[in-house]
């Protein structure tokens with residue numbers, strides 16, 4: 001390990017508040033370093049005002065803090081312009097804006113959209129609501145036998161000429177990392193607009209949206225050490241400019257009469273209403289914090305945690321491992337043969353191990369794999385090998401109880 | 405078709421559990437022991453026809469599912485229940501609710517607080533009527549018949 005784990009953990013107040021828990025539900029939400037609380041606290045205590053609205057100095061201070069956070073995100077993603085960063089309340093909200101916004105200007109009846117079997121409901125249901133009723137058709141990239149993105153099938157499906165390809169960077173249910181560079185390259189060569197769901201990917205690796213040449217990239221602040229209630233829809237200017245706003249209201253307009261309105265410029269056109277200012281500031285602080293960390297060391301550490309846990313699971317009888325340990329961003333999904341994942345998770349919960357059971361907002365994936373659900377162990381940079389070992393011991397206890 | 409004998413058979417099992425396993429659960433102090441008992445409770449229930457796994461009977465938890473059947477005795481006006489769940493612990497927990505609620509009249513149901521037993525048994529700090537295990541939904545559905 002190339003970093004001081006106990007020093008790192010001390011930056012996260014949660015762990016001193018709950019030393020008795022082993023938190024392995026990191027794919028659901030991450031804990032946050034003190035720097036994030038400090039920034040949000042400071043904002044509310046001494047800068048609180050609405051943004052962009054008032055000429056007074058306080059509002060200008062708040063606006064500066066808010067727009068600085070936007071710039072921080074833009075630099076983090078290496079976006080060309082700050083206005084390519086659209087604040088949302090999270091990945092889900094971003095997808096709803098994106099899909100609604102594409103309908104008409106980009107997508108019309110008869111057009112096809114390509115997603116994968118691994119998608120989170122956030123990259124499925126908005127298509128159902130906003131696109132399918134208008135005649136758009138959804139195609140799905142299948143899984144390989146080892147539950148990976150099937151690249152060969154993807155290339156074939158691209159021949160159907162989808163207008164949009166929308167794929168998760170990292171599967172939230174399995175942890176498998178998609179080969180996004182290849183996916184973007186192939187999809188663009190086929191003429192598609194490419195969307196990546198970065199909800200799980202953003203915390204795994206540094207994304208350079210320009211080098212990757214992706215058209216849209218979405219993520220949630222709370223899965224990047226930041227607060228809930230804030231997320232990012234990154235888009236290239238020329239595509240963002242096409243999107244119809246999903247939300248209308250204050251701040252997103254230039255002029256309004258009772259019969260019509262004209263819309264503001266980017267990014268405000270897609271940010272109606274008072275934004276979650278403090279959360280944006282908090283996400284900015286989270287990213288600044290992250291930039292001071294050794295991301296490569298985090299990756300290596302998570303890989304080692306997954307490998308150790310995976311190897312340990314192999315020693316426990318009757319476990320079905322749905323995830324593989326390689327090209328994995330930190331998730332092991334498993335089942336105990338013939339038992340319901342909820343039972344396993346309850347017996348782990350009893351031993352203060354926080355994991356999630358169920359279909360993890362990816363019901364179609366579980367139908368594809370033909371399993372009811374899974375117990376998901378998701379690791380973060382702040383988890384330790386000792387926690388892995390204690391979890392394996394608790395898992396053994398739970399398996400024994402269920403197998404009696 | 406729902407065979408009415410599912411309710412009478414379930415009632416007998418619930419009564420037995422109330423008399424035998426519930427006192428055992430009260431006496432068992434270690435969590436493994438409690439869960440051992442809890443996880444076997446469902447085994448006594450009469451077979452639940454797979455055909456009854458219908459959406460109209462479904463009570464959805466986040467992690468598991470339950471199917472709840474209801475019958476009101478036309479003469480005594482008492483409410484009877486039969487159910488199934490795909491998870492063993494949830495099954496045991498629903499049984500712990502039903503041993504207290506089965507056969508009650510509407511007035512008795514309205515006043516019942518079956519959740520107190522769960523905390524009294526100290527099954528664990530976290531087991532409660534929650535959306536995730538679906539227990540709250542089950543209780544709401546039962547109380548909704550009133």
Ligand SMILES: Cc1ncc(COP(=O)(O)O)c(C=O)c1O
Nearest residue numbers: 090091092120122172199200220
């Ligand atoms: C891959 C993926 N996409 C989308 C989402 C939705 O994120 P949020 O609930 O923050 O909107 C999640 C979160 O669970 C996710 O893991």
